[in-house]
Amino acid sequence: MNFLSGFNSNLLDGVKRLHFIGIGGSGMYPLVQILHARGYTITGSDVNEGSIIDSERAMGIEVFMGHDAKNVLGADMIVYSAAIHKDNPELREADARGIPMLERSVLLGYVSRLYPRSICVAGTHGKTTATSMITSLLELAGQDPAAVIGGKLPLIGGYGKNGSGNTIVIEACEFAETFLHLTPDIAVLLNIDNDHLDYYGTMGQLKFAFKKFALMARHTIVANADDTNVVQVINSLDRTVRTFGIQAEADYQAVNIREHKPGFYEFDVLEWGYPVAHLKLSAPGYHNIYNALAMTACCFTVGLTGEDAAAASESFKGAGRRFEILGEFNGVTVADDYAHHPTEIAATLKTAHALGYNKVWAVHQPFTYSRTRELLDDFAQVLADTDHVVLTPIMGSREVDDGSVKSEDLAAKIPGSVVVAGLKEAADYVKEHAQPGDFVITMGCGDIYKAAHMMLE
Numbered sequence: 001m002n003f004l005s006g007f008n009s010n011l012l013d014g015v016k017r018l019h020f021i022g023i024g025g026s027g028m029y030p031l032v033q034i035l036h037a038r039g040y041t042i043t044g045s046d047v048n049e050g051s052i053i054d055s056e057r058a059m060g061i062e063v064f065m066g067h068d069a070k071n072v073l074g075a076d077m078i079v080y081s082a083a084i085h086k087d088n089p090e091l092r093e094a095d096a097r098g099i100p101m102l103e104r105s106v107l108l109g110y111v112s113r114l115y116p117r118s119i120c121v122a123g124t125h126g127k128t129t130a131t132s133m134i135t136s137l138l139e140l141a142g143q144d145p146a147a148v149i150g151g152k153l154p155l156i157g158g159y160g161k162n163g164s165g166n167t168i169v170i171e172a173c174e175f176a177e178t179f180l181h182l183t184p185d186i187a188v189l190l191n192i193d194n195d196h197l198d199y200y201g202t203m204g205q206l207k208f209a210f211k212k213f214a215l216m217a218r219h220t221i222v223a224n225a226d227d228t229n230v231v232q233v234i235n236s237l238d239r240t241v242r243t244f245g246i247q248a249e250a251d252y253q254a255v256n257i258r259e260h261k262p263g264f265y266e267f268d269v270l271e272w273g274y275p276v277a278h279l280k281l282s283a284p285g286y287h288n289i290y291n292a293l294a295m296t297a298c299c300f301t302v303g304l305t306g307e308d309a310a311a312a313s314e315s316f317k318g319a320g321r322r323f324e325i326l327g328e329f330n331g332v333t334v335a336d337d338y339a340h341h342p343t344e345i346a347a348t349l350k351t352a353h354a355l356g357y358n359k360v361w362a363v364h365q366p367f368t369y370s371r372t373r374e375l376l377d378d379f380a381q382v383l384a385d386t387d388h389v390v391l392t393p394i395m396g397s398r399e400v401d402d403g404s405v406k407s408e409d410l411a412a413k414i415p416g417s418v419v420v421a422g423l424k425e426a427a428d429y430v431k432e433h434a435q436p437g438d439f440v441i442t443m444g445c446g447d448i449y450k451a452a453h454m455m456l457e
Contacts, residue, residue, distance in 0.1 A: 030160020123190025152320030331436025
């Protein structure tokens with residue numbers, strides 16, 4: 001098949017019409033926005049309607065429901081997401097016709113080089129929030145950045161934008177080393193945790209991928225000095241490094257940390273020991289101190305001020321599916337979060353408990369069999385530390401169910417937890433049992449958010 005990989009500065013030479021397979025994905029949408037704004041004709045296909053497709057159609061983009069060979073007719077290039085299998089009828093037809101095909105991350109690498117400066121945010125946890133904070137910083141400072149974000153940022157009304165400024169901010173995903181298609185000017189390393197080991201095999205290989213990503217930085221590496229794995233990665237690099245942290249001595253350090261209301265933090269930032277900013281966060285959670293510090297380090301690296309960092313921190317209230325409060329039913333507050341790793345779930349539930357509700361309900365959809373199997377005890381430990389746990393079946397995504405693990409195995413390790421048959425059953429169970437004053441949060445990177453919306457119907 002005629003798949004393209006690697007950087008080619010002439011990638012889109014002669015290309016006028018691009019067809020996106022899986023155009024409704026959040027990773028595709030910002031690329032569609034940027035290239036559409038630059039004058040390319042875009043078409044696409046997907047298997048489900050959704051808000052992203054509604055927005056794309058409002059831009060005048062033709063979107064087909066279902067994958068069909070005839071959808072690629074007239075296209076000069078095919079872009080497909082990682083979720084698309086190689087036997088997809090549109091890929092097969094494109095191959096038969098000799099139409100070049102490339103995976104989304106390859107195109108993202110090309111698009112990132114259309115801007116003089118790229119800030120690429122990597123890490124196992126917090127990428128979407130930190131990318132959103134940095135985008136908010138630049139947007140509020142009048143820099144009009146381009147952005148590619150994994151969640152919806154209300155300030156820009158979407159998952160990304162085509163900016164007229166000289167900077168693009170990109171959420172850099174480590175899965176299958178896709179972030180190595182990027183060439184960041186500023187590479188942000190938030191943390192490195194034991195995820196995607198079904199691909200990498202070992203933590204050593206995972207850290208090596210992050211090291212390769214960091215070495216691609218052309219200007220500065222911004223790194224979390226409190227994360228042991230990140231420190232191991234950056235220690236031997238011959239690059240300019242700016243560190244941030246709370247516990248360790250760092251270039252940018254948070255001090256005088258306190259809650260300005262339950263679950264929400266404010267603090268002073270020291271730059272090399274001298275106070276340069278006071279940040280008051282409007283997004284809840286202690287973990288967001290780290291995301292705000294990463295944003296502040298980028299702020300000074302690009303020549304902005306502590307006042308700019310403070311304005312961004314106060315303005316940013318969260319990204320879509322990141323501790324997103326959705327509404328209430330019968331006095332029960334419902335929220336949704338993308339947490340799908342034990343570390344993320346622990347941070348999310350810690351934040352939820354800090355808000356002062358009566359009981360906290362965790363409604364979790366495990367994502368991928370390999371992650372659930374390898375981290376089963378870790379999932380059980382963090383979920384057991386809450387009041388009520390409801391589990392849906394595992395969403396396999398790209399993996400085939402080999403029968404080696406199921407949600408019932410996880411439930412057996414969590415006293416009092418229940419397993420339900422699906423999303424509707426999860427919503428019905430919570431609506432029947434949750435009491436006024438309780439807090440319910442759905443968690444997972446699949447479609448568990450639909451259960452949260454069902455609760456509010």
